[in-house]
Amino acid sequence: MGVGGNFWDLLKPYARKEGFDFLRNKRVAVDLSFWIVQPENAIKAMHVRKPHLRLTFFRTISLFCKFGALPVFIVDGSPSLLKSRARIARYFRCSGIELANLPVPEEGVSAERNRLFSSHVQECAELVELLGMPVLKAKGEAEALCAQLNSEGHVDACITADSDAFLFGAKCIIKCFCPNSKEPFECYNMSDIEAGLGLKRKHLIAISLLVGDDHDINGVRGIGLDTALHFVKAFSEDDILNRLHEIGKGNTSQIPICIKVEDNVDGNSPNRKLSHCSFCGHPGSKKDHMKFPCEYCVTKDDEGCQRKPEDFKCDCFSCDMNRKHKEKKRLENQHTIFFHKIAEEPNFPKDEIIDMYLCNDNGYFSASDSPHIVWGNPNIEMLINFLNFHQHWEPAYVRRMMFPMISTIFLRDMTTTTVETTLFGQYEFDSVERVKMRYGYQFFVVKWKRAGVNISCKVPLKESSVQQDDAIELDEMVDLLDDFDAPEIHGDDGCSFLLTDENMDLVGAAFPAEVKRFWQEQELKRIKNSTSRSQENEKSPSPNSRSIQLNITEFYPSTKVKHRQSKQGEESSKNADSQGNGGSKMKRKMSSPDKIPKSVRRRLLFD
Structure with a gap:
């Protein structure tokens, strides 16, 4: 909602990422309708009893306690006839009904908002009042009163998803508020938009008149956001709306055209373009270049000119002036078509829309008196x-x-x-x-x-x-x-x-x-x-802890030594076993007379 033509995408590069503590002790104007409409649509399929009240209850407590903000809730008043007609036109367009059959609010069509949603907003307003939060009712749009409170310094920021708030004079807008999200706030400051895009409040109003908004969904047919942006940046803030009035009345002779070309290019046709060689593309004839290479081609031993590539563009003075002249003519034609499209729109620009955006009387309090904003204790x-x-x-x-x-x-x-x-x-x-x-x-x-x-x-x-x-x-x-x-x-x-x-x-x-x-x-x-x-570190470690805490350089040598010692022990035991086995065998051999040598037996017998 708000300005058409993906207006938020134009502003997104200039958004600031603010942290969790950004809203601490700040007064914040909350557009209550936009605060509950998107989550309510998202959970309408759930079997939850009155989700708008549940969401408002928890969001208000989170905004007040967790984020430390001081919220002021704004509810919509009676919509203007322009917005009522635009709402009907949007409904007809989505339904595929011809806009020629569009009824006019002045002829008996109700200008009131959706009764069911209005009752939901009223219940939420009653809930936040019981929570001790101040609630203000706007004469028309809630975002208009939010913007007025912000521009006059009564609040520090606005929470709304309607980009119209900038046109009403808002200085700081938080587009969406998600209490359970860890992502930072997406905060838009008018000062950043002015520094980045060079656009001020009346420039934004002019763009909305050209591309359409909540009060005129069509705008000027055939003009998009990029074209409108290029046009409004050519004029100052004090001059842009007057220029739109002059174009709407057909007085375009005194309107300067912003063309980004050299100053030495006038509106007359430049000198006749010089003849160019069809082979190399440089000034001169092909016949002359066949005899002698041109000064623009770099050749060796009089090889002649080089063939021009497919995407060749001559950089001579004559060609350069000719291109600039064509660019100037193209921009002039674009502006002529632009002026013609605006002149075809009846009653353009609509003064009631401009007056509505520039109005500073959007609440039920006088300009001399401050609005009654007091935070009390919950009932x-x-x-x-x-x-x-x-x-x-x-x-x-x-x-x-x-x-x-x-x-x-x-x-x-x-x-x-x-x-x-x-x-x-x-x-x-x-x-x-x-x-x-x-x-x-x-x-x-x-x-x-x-x-x-x-x-x-x-x-x-x-x-x-x-x-x-x-x-x-x-x-x-x-x-x-x-x-x-x-x-x-x-x-x-x-x-x-x-x-x-x-x-x-x-x-x-x-x-x-x-x-x-x-x-x-x-x-x-x-x-x-x-x-x-x-x-604990000063105490001597126990043997068990010492063995456990060995590092890798100490572990492997110790294990190698132990392994070597155990291996040597095994070998010695094997040798002892083998020696013991050998002695017993000798004894067995000695005890066996059949196996005693003959010389030994003879000695034994005769000794």
Whole structure:
């Protein structure tokens, strides 16, 4: 939605990638319709009870607690007759109906928005009001009031997917907001667009008039985004809309044409082009070049001119001037056709569209008075009744999901007051549990104590109209529903605690003594751990540990020695066995008289 012709693609190279902490303590105007329409269309096939309320509830808490922003929600007013007609024309075009049968809103066609979606937006507005967020209603388009609040300094940025916000005067736009995404925000600043494209607010209005927008889907027939961009950049911001009026009235004689050619090329035809050789392509005749090579060809021993390649272009003065003259004529013809197409459009440009974009009265407050933007505390009891009626959520579940928002408000209040208060009238700050890393940023995990009462919370059995068969489908769509981590329940020494993730700066400003004590305890733990490790290293290692901790250079020599020793032992035992076996054999041989030599027997007998 917004300016046609893929306008966002034109601006995308100049978008900034902002990190998780970009919205901290910033006031943000939220176009409520665009905030819920895309996710609602994505999950309309799911059997979830009123997904627009669920999404708005979780997104608001995430935007306020996790990102630390201060949102201002803007709802649409009555649409203009131009937008009503454009909406009908878009519907007819998508349905394949001839636009000649298009009804006119002034003749009885309702100019109101879709009743079902309007009721969804109204329910979401009632929900965020119960959450304590300010809600403003625009006279017409919500993005117009978002842009006005941004341009007048009431908010720091706008969250909308409608590119018309730049035409209404917005300075900073966040195109999409995904709480559960780790990707950085896609942030567009008007200053970056001016520096990169050279386009200002009225230039963008002129482009929308030429290519079409939400109030005139056709624009000028036959003119695309590139042609419109080339044309509007030829004029200053103060002059572009006046030039469009003159072209629309047919007064084009006094309009300069932006042609990027040399200044010495006038509108008259250049001198007659010199004759060129058909063989080499250089000035002169082929007959002359057959006798003597031309000065442009480099030859040896009077070999003659060289044949010109297929893509040859002569660089002589005559050819260069001729090409520039043709380029000038081509651009003049393009501008003539451009002017003719604009002149054919009836009532171009439409002054009511220009006045609507330049209007600075888009809300129900006077220019001298500031809009009533106040952030209050949630109305817990009415919120519980509201969500129990629409979503069938149990009170315990609502209180638990609301706890991060209440704790954030409590910490912000503690930074400005010294009066000790309790959260919910029942909970109190206990301590900082640990440091947690999320999306590359550090948070404190804070323990909130409810003395004497055990905290129990049941997940609502009828949180939505989901049956048992649809439970897996619901879990798979959790990112689209923008759920967030609920506070953890922790029990210790008979006491019950809730653990929430809080901004470190906010906790440090609210409870500086507790944070200081936490960091001191962490430092003592670090010193103690380092001391114990150093003492363990100083102790002599045991034999078993020594054998285990041998490095590779020590391991192999030791194993080789052991293997050599064991091998030698085996050999010695074998030798001993062999010697023992030999002695017994000798004994056996000696004991056997048949095997004694004759000389020995003779000696034995006679001695």
